[in-house]
Amino acid sequence: QKEVEQDPGPLSVPEGAIVSLNCTYSNSAFQYFMWYRQYSRKGPELLMYTYSSGNKEDGRFTAQVDKSSKYISLFIRDSQPSDSATYLCAMSGGAGGTSYGKLTFGQGTILTVHP
Amino acid sequence: DSGVTQTPKHLITATGQRVTLRCSPRSGDLSVYWYQQSLDQGLQFLIQYYNGEERAKGNILERFSAQQFPDLHSELNLSSLELGDSALYFCASSWAAYNEQFFGPGTRLTVL
Numbered sequence: 001q002k003e004v005e006q007d008p009g010p011l012s013v014p015e016g017a018i019v020s021l022n023c024t025y026s027n028s029a030f031q032y033f034m035w036y037r038q039y040s041r042k043g044p045e046l047l048m049y050t051y052s053s054g055n056k057e058d059g060r061f062t063a064q065v066d067k068s069s070k071y072i073s074l075f076i077r078d079s080q081p082s083d084s085a086t087y088l089c090a091m092s093g094g095a096g097g098t099s100y101g102k103l104t105f106g107q108g109t110i111l112t113v114h115p
Numbered sequence: 116d117s118g119v120t121q122t123p124k125h126l127i128t129a130t131g132q133r134v135t136l137r138c139s140p141r142s143g144d145l146s147v148y149w150y151q152q153s154l155d156q157g158l159q160f161l162i163q164y165y166n167g168e169e170r171a172k173g174n175i176l177e178r179f180s181a182q183q184f185p186d187l188h189s190e191l192n193l194s195s196l197e198l199g200d201s202a203l204y205f206c207a208s209s210w211a212a213y214n215e216q217f218f219g220p221g222t223r224l225t226v227l
Contacts (some may be wrong), residue, residue: 034215043117043205043218044158088158101146101209102171103216105158 003027006089006106015115019076023089023106026070030091030104033065035074038086038108047087048074079113086110118142119219121206127225133194136222140187140208146170147189148209148216149181153202164189165211196226 006023013019021035032051036044048063050056056063062075072091076083089106118141128134140147149161160173164183175181178196183189193200203223207216 036218041203041221041223043119043220045117046215046217049215090158101148101163101165101211101216102160102173103148103150103158103207104160107157 004106010110012112021074029093032092034090036088081113084112117217121219125223136191138189138206144208146209148207149191150205151202201226
C-alpha cells in the first residue's frame with residue numbers, strides 16, 4: 001500500500017465548475033501538506049502549503065487538511081481552462097528524523113476544464 | 116519561473132554511459148532536493164542536501180550520486196545507465212528543510 005493515495009482521474013469539468021481533488025495518507029508523522037500543479041513536461045508549481053489540520057484559502061484555491069481522518073483536499077472555485085493540468089498532493093514529516101525534508105507525492109490527478 | 120535552474124533540458128545517451136545533471140537553487144535557498152519522475156513510479160525523492168551536507172536519502176540507486184558545492188549548486192551523477200533510468204529528473208530548493216520546495220523545469224533523460 002502506498003503512503004499517499006490519490007485518484008488519478010482523469011477529471012473533466014465545464015468552465016466555472018467547482019473542482020474537488022483529494023488525497024489520503026497512512027503515515028501519521030506527516031505534518032506539512034502541499035498541492036502542486038504540473039503542466040505537461042514542466043516542473044511542479046507550488047499552489048498551497050499548509051501545516052497540520054485546518055483550512056487555507058488563496059484566491060480561487062482552498063486547501064483543507066483533516067489529520068484525524070488522514071485526508072487532504074484542494075478545492076478550485078470558478079475553474080478555468082488554464083487550470084487544466086495534473087495536480088499533485090505532497091506531504092512531509094518536517095524537520096528531524098531520517099526523512100527530514102523529503103516530500104512524498106501522490107500519483108497526481110489529471111484535470112481538464114473545458115470551455 | 117520558480118528561480119531554480121536546471122541544465123541540460125534534454126539529454127539523450129546510451130546504456131552504460133554516465134551523465135551529470137546540474138541544478139542551481141533559488142537565491143538564498145540552502146537546501147537542494149533531487150526527484151525522479153517516471154510514468155509508472157510518479158515523483159520519487161532521491162536525495163537532499165543542506166548547505167553542502169547530505170541530509171536525507173530516498174531509494175536512490177548505488178549507481179547514482181550527488182553533491183552540493185560551496186556555491187550551493189548541486190550535481191546529480193548517473194552512471195552505468197540503463198533503459199529504465201529514462202525519466203524526468205527534477206531539482207527543488209528551499210530555504211530550510213521543512214519550508215516550501217520550489218521545483219526547477221527538469222532534465223529529461225532518454226537512455227537508448
